Amino acid sequence: MTPQRFFRQRRLRLSVVLLILIGIYVLSMALVNFQAWDSISKIPAGLIWLFTNFIPTSRSISYLGPILYQLWRTLLVAISSTMVASLFALIFAILGAKTTAPTPVLRWVIRFGASLLRNIPVVAWAMILLFSFKQSDFTGFLALFFMTLGYLTRAFTETIEDLDAEKLQALQAVGANYFQCVFCGVLPEAASTLTSWILYMIENNLRDATLVGLLTGTGVGFLFDYYFKAFRYDAAGLIVLLIAILVIILELTSNRIRRAIA
Numbered sequence: 001m002t003p004q005r006f007f008r009q010r011r012l013r014l015s016v017v018l019l020i021l022i023g024i025y026v027l028s029m030a031l032v033n034f035q036a037w038d039s040i041s042k043i044p045a046g047l048i049w050l051f052t053n054f055i056p057t058s059r060s061i062s063y064l065g066p067i068l069y070q071l072w073r074t075l076l077v078a079i080s081s082t083m084v085a086s087l088f089a090l091i092f093a094i095l096g097a098k099t100t101a102p103t104p105v106l107r108w109v110i111r112f113g114a115s116l117l118r119n120i121p122v123v124a125w126a127m128i129l130l131f132s133f134k135q136s137d138f139t140g141f142l143a144l145f146f147m148t149l150g151y152l153t154r155a156f157t158e159t160i161e162d163l164d165a166e167k168l169q170a171l172q173a174v175g176a177n178y179f180q181c182v183f184c185g186v187l188p189e190a191a192s193t194l195t196s197w198i199l200y201m202i203e204n205n206l207r208d209a210t211l212v213g214l215l216t217g218t219g220v221g222f223l224f225d226y227y228f229k230a231f232r233y234d235a236a237g238l239i240v241l242l243i244a245i246l247v248i249i250l251e252l253t254s255n256r257i258r259r260a261i262a
Contacts, residue, residue, distance in 0.1 A: 055237055056235075067220065067242060070213075070219050070222070070223045071219075071239075073218070074213060075246065077144065078202060078209040081140075081142075081148060082201045082205050083198070084145060085146075086197075086198045088149055089148075089152035089153040090156055093110075093159075095107070095110055096111055099165050099168060100168075100186060113153075114150045114157070116150065117149055118151050135216050135217035137216075139216045140218055143216075148205060152197060155197045156190075159193045160190055163189055192261045196258050199254035200254070202250065202254070203250050206243075206247060207243075213225075
């Protein structure tokens with residue numbers, strides 16, 4: 001096959017895929033009666049309303065105390081759920097990775113469980129647990145814990161499997177037992193990557209904890225919902241601003257920690 005023919009066929013395939021996607025989009029718009037142009041034309045008015053009402057004012061300072069307190073509680077829930085989930089995820093990852101799994105059956109069970117936990121959205125977890133544990137910080141903690149457990153188990157498993165298997169074989173060749181191989185061969189080499197995943201999940205869970213708080217009636221998410229429904233848009237805007245600042249601080253701190261352990 002000549003290069004010209006190869007690129008011609010490639011462009012043809014891309015064109016066909018693009019036409020199919022456009023057709024699906026148009027059909028979906030027709031089925032739900034979505035008026036794209038009307039929606040686009042309303043964007044300027046929506047942005048004007050947003051920047052007119054959600055900008056914090058001098059009156060918003062009076063809400064700063066309760067907002068900071070609830071933001072602190074939300075941060076604690078995000079960090080605690082991530083740290084506890086990472087501990088269990090590390091154990092499950094060691095037992096579920098190809099290079100360290102004691103049995104194939106256990107590896108399959110752990111992978112299936114991690115996929116199940118990961119594919120249930122955190123909002124769904126919050127709604128499921130809400131009926132059992134009512135509106136409390138513990139409900140938000142459990143929702144974040146289960147989602148994080150599934151996500152980190154999968155991430156930790158892939159990290160361990162990507163390690164050089166020859167080092168484990170060398171340890172086994174000199175008579176090291178299972179636990180010595182794990183603690184002396186696997187964990188030291190994977191520590192930096194595992195730490196990066198944990199830091200990433202803390203950042204992610206802070207945003208999710210805000211959303212979960214809307215459902216569980218706790219934290220800064222509940223406070224945002226309260227101010228929004230009370231038409232105190234300036235206070236709600238202050239909450240959004242403080243969350244963004246906290247996320248940026250966490251990201252900068254995480255990057256510094258990653259560089260330190262790299």
